Amino acid sequence: MYWLLGSFVGADKGKVALIAVPVFVSGSILMLLRWRLNVLSLSDLDAQSLGVNVRRLRWLIIGLVSLLIAGQVAVSGIVGWIGLVVPHVARMLVGPDHRRVLPASALVGALFTLGLDNIARSVAQQEIPVGILSALFGTPMIAVLFWKTQGKGWNRE
Numbered sequence: 001m002y003w004l005l006g007s008f009v010g011a012d013k014g015k016v017a018l019i020a021v022p023v024f025v026s027g028s029i030l031m032l033l034r035w036r037l038n039v040l041s042l043s044d045l046d047a048q049s050l051g052v053n054v055r056r057l058r059w060l061i062i063g064l065v066s067l068l069i070a071g072q073v074a075v076s077g078i079v080g081w082i083g084l085v086v087p088h089v090a091r092m093l094v095g096p097d098h099r100r101v102l103p104a105s106a107l108v109g110a111l112f113t114l115g116l117d118n119i120a121r122s123v124a125q126q127e128i129p130v131g132i133l134s135a136l137f138g139t140p141m142i143a144v145l146f147w148k149t150q151g152k153g154w155n156r157e
Contacts, residue, residue, distance in 0.1 A: 002077060003076075003077035003078075004078060005078070005129035005130075005131040005132055006077040006078045006079035006130050006132075007120075007127070007130055007131070008130060009127060011076070015075045018071070018074070018075060019071045019072060019074070019075045021071075022067045022068060022071035023071055023072070026067045026068040026071075027068060027106070029064055030065070030102065031103070033057070033060075034098045035098070036057055037102075038097060038099070039052050040052065040057060040061075041098075069083075076130075077131065079113065079134050080135055080138065081134045081137070081138025081139065081141075081142070082112065082138070083109075084138065085112075085137075085141045085145070086105055086108050086109040087101065088142070089108055089141075089145070090105040090108045093108070113130065113134075116130050116133045116137065120133055
């Protein structure tokens, strides 16, 4: 049940070692591809004219992100809303440049998840799954973000 709701109850050194390889490999490659993500934000024709194989890059990014998420889900279960809310918050903090958004998303996501885990362990006598708290915080956050940014884009005006 804790795996379905997302929890860090069984976190130990063995599970950290299990998740370390996919996270560090795929995370490092994604960090190296940060500038290409900026180019990918352009139209396909513009990205191709700048020397980026758009189709191959998209599949590579999908594969890397899938490996990263698969490692996380295998260890801690389904912790929803983090991947939806955190990148938007990071983009609001540092702007649209992926060279800054990716590290900021990693930091904000880690802090947000750590905060939720601390709340889950301290609010009640029995630990509340982190996935429940992430839904309680994530749903209103994404609604507010959507409402605030509707039609504005990510520019700092």
